[in-house]
Amino acid sequence: MESKVLTQANFIKMRRREQGVAIKQLCKGLCSESTLQYYEKGKRSITNELLNRIMERLGVGVEDYEQYVDNDTYQCWEARMDIIYGLAAGDYASVNNYLSVFKEEYAGKHEFERQFYLRMKAMYLACTEGDVAEIAKCLKEAIAITVPTIEAEQLGETWLSVQEIDMILDYYWYAERKPEHFLALAQYCKERNGDNEFKSKTLPKAVYYYYCSVKETFSTMSELELLSVEEWLSVALEEVRTRGTMMEMWEILIGQREVFRCLEKYFRGDEKFISKQSENNLEIESLLWLEKETGLEKETTNTAIYYAIRGVYNVADVIRRRRKMLHMSVEQLTAGILDEKTIRRIETGAVKGRQENLELIFEGLKLPTPMIKSEYLISNMREKELIGKLAKAMEGGGVEEAKQVMLYLNNEIDEETLYNKQRFAWDWARLNRKSGDTEKFYENVCRVIKMSVPLDSFYEDIRYFTHNELLYYKSLANHTENKVRFVEYLERYYENNYGTAQEINEAGIMESVLDTVQCIYGNLGLFEESNRCCQQILRIVRVNKFLYSAIDTRYALWWNDYEEKKTTDITPLSYLKTLSELIYDKASADFYQRKIDSLS
DSSP: OOOSSOOHHHHHHHHHHHHTOOHHHHHTTTSOHHHHHHHHTTSOOOOHHHHHHHHHHTTOOOTTOBEEEOHHHHHHHHHHHHHHHHHHHTOHHHHHHHHHHHHHHTTTTOHHHHHHHHHHHHHHHHHTTOOHHHHHHHHHHHHHTTOSOOOGGGGGGSOOOHHHHHHHHHHHHHHTOOHHHHHHHHHHHHHSOOOHHHHHTTHHHHHHHHHHHHGGGGGGOOHHHHHHHHHHHHHHHHHHHHHTBOTTHHHHHHHHHHHHHHHGGGSTTOHHHHHHHHHHHHHHHHHHHHHHHHOOOSSOOOOGGGGOOOSEEEHHHHHHHHHHHTTOOHHHHHTTTSOHHHHHHHHTTSSOOOHHHHHHHHHHTTOOOSSOBOSSOOOSHHHHHHHHHHHHHHHTTOHHHHHHHHHHHHHHSOTTSHHHHHHHHHHHHHHHHTTTOHHHHHHHHHHHHTTTSOGGGGGOSSOOOOHHHHHHHHTTGGGOSSHHHHHHHHHHTTTTTTTSTHHHHTHHHHHHHHHHHHHHHHHTTOHHHHHHHHHHHHHHHHHHOBHHHHHHHHHHHHHHHHHHHOOOOOHHHHHHHHHHHHTTOHHHHHHHHHHHHHHO
């Protein structure tokens, strides 16, 4: 598994050492110590499910990576995603059928699959008012597969993934509902050295269950006890606000409202308290409005999407589509390095392909190696954190700050890798654009694209682009001569994904692509087409619970109505401003305020 690029094996090894986690601790319940030892040394591969569990146990969210898997693994993954999508979308009749198929085809083949089946069965029963004892039984059996103990006081000595924490929380809920259990889990999640994705998926649910388990005793609580509950709710809210997710947000806000009501007698006339209470009421009102306007359900019905492994692609399909897009024959791709028969068997899914052969093929197709990656190919948590800082600086308009982060990245990340070299060129082009030279920006983007594919590959019938390449292409939408043709091809790229479980797998990039398409249509006065794309985005949002996209898309619908029908109703803008403030999107909140001022 030796690679010319920095792999996820290096990432895991360095992250584990940073946290002082022994291999024995990390592997407990997941795999043998030798499996991880050999993996870290580059001497063997591991499944994407095991990879994700290990990453999450190290406190790293796994949603911003892409993974390539063999045909059999992909089919099992698809079966999982059908169940997850059905639960997230509320299609419980289909879920029942999917569970039966999964039990027959996959649940007996590996302990991870048996655990997944039991957990999803419990979630299905919970969503359909199933027997509580049966739910608890399924959860207890599922947890035991990878977690040696569910005793709250012993959890501090264990390293748990998001899925494992989620299962334990639900087991506590359906089996005992003891406040001390939920509080112990909340403390565990708070103290874990994890990123925002990890914490936003674990801490808020633990806190909400704690709130639910003690709220009946509010009338007998002292002021200090009530303030302690409110403090936990505030900590939980901070995580969901920072991530911009609807998951557990409504529940936490309602919890705060109830605690505030109990605290009123202690804070009569206190302006700071009155302000916090007023803000809470306005946020609740705004979420109610958003649900009515977009169909984004305010309640968190289940946490199925926490079990989704996103960014997964069938390696055979990727190779075939990319080769055909580049008009490369099998003979050209092999170039004397591999025999043609090997390529054809990999493309049809007949064989998995040896890791070293896959890397050679991907190199020939100018793709990053079939391993985990983010915006850049990275090898440690520091690089991941720098990428996050760069994104924030770019969004906030901090040009000088962004340049400094870029210089740090330049020193940290392997810039010789084509994938990284291309991304560096793109980020510098974006930074230089802020100085106002738009034409130069488009020239630079074209050069960036041509580092990996011909520019006109965009108009091929069969295509495969990395997420980064799609990002580069869509930035050209306003610069193309035939904008309608361009956005039609852009929208068509995902035409087979709409209304399927791929709306979870590729949620972020699909929303981004559709947002560009709707924006171009709207600017061209093609409001019906723009509104159609907006509705597609909202369908994805309703499953994935992304507040950012829901807010942006509701504004796009308002803007189309304003341009087409000259509406004078600015009420939506006030709600959108409040919602933007709720998720710390100051730039959007300021934008909506300026819009309100100009139309008042």
